[in-house]
Amino acid sequence: MEDEILTCDVSEGVARLVMNRPGKLNALSDAMLAALTDRLTALGADPDIRVIILAGAGKAFCAGHDLKEMQAGRATLDGGAAYFNDLFARCGALMQLIPSLPQPVIAEVHGIATAAGCQLVATCDMAVAAEGTRFGVNGVNIGLFCSTPMVALTRNIGRKAAFELLTTGQFVDAARATELGLINRAVPHDRLQAETRALAQTIAGKLTAAVRIGKAAFYEQAQMDLAEAYSHTGRVMADNMLLRDTDEGITAFLEKRSPDWA
Template identity: 65%
Template sequence: MEELLTREDAAGVATLTLNRPERLNPLSDAMLDALQDALDALAADTAMRAVVLRGAGRAFCAGHDLREMSAARQAPDGGAEAFRALFAKCSKVMTSITRLPQPVIAQVQGLAAAAGCQLVATCDMAVAGQEARFGVNGVNIGLFCSTPMVALTRNIPAKHAFEMLTTGAFIDAARARELGLVNRVVPEAELGAAAQDLAASVAGKLATAVRIGKRAFYEQAEMGLRQAYAHTGEVMALNMMDDDTAEGIAAFLEKRPARWQG
């Protein structure tokens, strides 16, 4: 049996691939475990400076594994404990992505539905193929996408998020870009290269600065204005004390390439 999740490293970029294409890469219990293990390993891997997350086959991710969830109903409690554990596990994976030191770029082809759309919204950036579709469509089967809503409402305007959540309608890649769910839309044949190019651009920057910046990005978003400025001012002051930052500024002023030790 092939691995549920594969990892390939090249030039400071780790590419993670959800690898159950025959089922449209659902976020089963096992897939979530594999993702969590990969994220934990990446958090400690200073050689990797960016991450691309993609799905094998014709879809990015169809969301939770409904067959697995239905089977859980056979438990004496009707599945209540299993459902709580599943959503807690999924929430931990999503939180781990935002806390990962490296920026994570979703490479989206085909379908990104329900928790799959949540995964796109959780990633720091996203590149989509022109044929990609996005939806939080659980309401169509009587299950409101409450946990996907957390990431979605932090990406796109509230009224548009609410419409998607309550109608279950899908949006195309162009609309997803208009709303801010994805950064770039490219022809399908160029999708992999576009995601890797964006990752390479990030990986080419001073890693310590990007790591400091990503952490502060999410921290300040949860603060009031004054607290956010106080916090980020302290973050920038600490960043300025880094030897490689001093070298980067000196190189800019002297009009030469930086010699980062990093």
């Protein structure tokens, strides 16, 4: 069934979304892009969801775009020009949706994350990977420079390291990906799901309003110059201070007790 392309399990405020095309290494087909966009939009609007985990079924997290589907797109009078422009626009919209969601999104990565799959990891707010996972923006190996994955990659790691990956098509392992800042940490494969959920539950245990305010401000200030960023985040903190639950949280800390958050 079409809805099985993506599965979702919700527990204690954490939604675990699993790309479910294992036979295609969870490639970002037209159907997968649509399913991810629709489901993430719905989760973003759900006030009971505090954290989202994005994972992949089978042997890999995500192998990027579906190349067979892309090649089939050439069978038009314009040679695929309209299709390709629309495809990359839809993919770009998904990548912009993730940081705009109110909830933190954590990538749970294993196997490989290549091209647009690596872009997806870089786009998520955090990422935990199994030891041995391989990451690459390797489109250049088949004559297609990973220009759209480059956007997310260069906002996660240093420019020289990003350019080397983009121009050589070489892969890095989870240890190197951690050093570069592409992922938060690498863990044993048999601990991947548990460690990712533990991180999600830690965040889910914080004041939801504060985390949502903070995520929005995090991305907003990153686009500003220093003075504007301080001015903006100062206003954000002042608004945060005026929340009833923030007052309760500080009072509880001073009184050495657990906060009674609504």
